[in-house]
Amino acid sequence: MAYVHRAEGAPDRTAPPSGDGENVLRFRRAGAERKDVPSPIDLAQLIEGEIIPRLLAAHQNGRSEVIPMNLGVIASDELAAFARDAMVADLARLVDQVEFLMRRGVSVEGIYFELLSPAAKLLGEWWERDDCTFADVTVGLCRLQQLVYEFADRVHVEDGGGDGRTALFALTPGDQHSFGLIMVVEYFRQAGWRTICMPDATAQDLEALVQAERFDLIGFSMANERWLEPLTPLIARLRAVSRNGAVRVMVGGRAFSDHPERVVQVGADQTATDAREAVKTAARLFASQHSAA
Incomplete structure (x- = not known):
C-alpha cells in the first residue's frame, strides 16, 4: 500500500530508489536544505495520520499498543x-x-x-x-x-541459481508442520526454480512422482525427530528409482537445525537453517556439481 502526498510540507512515502533500502519511511520537504530531517509539520501529519488511529483502534479493542522507539x-x-x-x-x-x-x-x-x-x-x-x-x-x-x-x-532473492531447474519439496511422511516448507518453496520459486510441493505425500506418492518426472533437487522438511528413522530408507529409495541419477537431496527443519549431524545419517547432501540459506546452499551445491562435471 503506497501513500504519496505531493502537497508542500507533506511526507512522501514513495519507495526509495533501488539499493537505498526497501519500504523505509522517508520525509522530504520541498526546498528544505536538510532533507533527511523531518519538519514539525511532517511529524504532526505522521502522528495524526498513522499513530493516533492505531492507538485509538487498540483502545477500542480493549488493549494498549506500545510502538517501540x-x-x-x-x-x-x-x-x-x-x-x-x-x-x-x-x-x-x-x-x-x-x-x-x-x-x-x-x-x-x-x-x-x-x-x-x-x-x-x-x-x-x-x-x-x-x-x-x-x-x-x-x-x-x-x-x-x-x-x-x-x-x-516483494521478496528479493540473490544468488538463486535456479536456471529453470526443478525441485520437489515434501514433508517427511508423518510430519504435520508445513509452514516452514511453504516458506522454502516460495523462496526457491522466486529464485528461478520450478517447484512442486507435496506436503501430504506418502512415501509411495513420492516414489511414483520421481519415477515419472525428472527432478534436480528433492527437499524434505521435518520438525519432529520421531520421523527420522523412516526418512533414511525413503531417501535411499528415491535416489534408486529417480529418473535423475544425480539427484540432490536437502533436508531442513528443527530436527536438523538442532542436530546437523543427522544430515549424513539420513543420506542427504545438505541442510540449511532457513529458506534464505536453503536457496544459497542449493546454488552452491549445483555450482560444485557443474564444476565437477
Whole structure:
C-alpha cells in the first residue's frame, strides 16, 4: 500500500530508489536544505495520520499498543500479539498490521523471518503447552501461510541459481508442520526454480512422482525427530528409482537445525537453517556439481 502526498510540507512515502533500502519511511520537504530531517509539520501529519488511529483502534479493542522507539525492529510483545491475532483476525486485518510494520521500516525479509516464522513457532509452543486448541493453531498457521503468498512478489532473492531447474519439496511422511516448507518453496520459486510441493505425500506418492518426472533437487522438511528413522530408507529409495541419477537431496527443519549431524545419517547432501540459506546452499551445491562435471 503506497501513500504519496505531493502537497508542500507533506511526507512522501514513495519507495526509495533501488539499493537505498526497501519500504523505509522517508520525509522530504520541498526546498528544505536538510532533507533527511523531518519538519514539525511532517511529524504532526505522521502522528495524526498513522499513530493516533492505531492507538485509538487498540483502545477500542480493549488493549494498549506500545510502538517501540526502535521502529525497524519487531518487539517481543508485538510478535506475541500478532501470533494471537493470527488465530482470530481475518486476513485483511493481518495484512494491515504487516503493512504498518513495513511503513515503520521492517523489510519484507524481516516480516518473513522475524515475524511470520517466529509467530508460527509460538503457535506450536502454545499448542504443546495446551494454551490453545489444535483448531486455533490450524487457523493461525493458515493465515500465516496466506501472508507468505500475499507478500511473496516483494521478496528479493540473490544468488538463486535456479536456471529453470526443478525441485520437489515434501514433508517427511508423518510430519504435520508445513509452514516452514511453504516458506522454502516460495523462496526457491522466486529464485528461478520450478517447484512442486507435496506436503501430504506418502512415501509411495513420492516414489511414483520421481519415477515419472525428472527432478534436480528433492527437499524434505521435518520438525519432529520421531520421523527420522523412516526418512533414511525413503531417501535411499528415491535416489534408486529417480529418473535423475544425480539427484540432490536437502533436508531442513528443527530436527536438523538442532542436530546437523543427522544430515549424513539420513543420506542427504545438505541442510540449511532457513529458506534464505536453503536457496544459497542449493546454488552452491549445483555450482560444485557443474564444476565437477
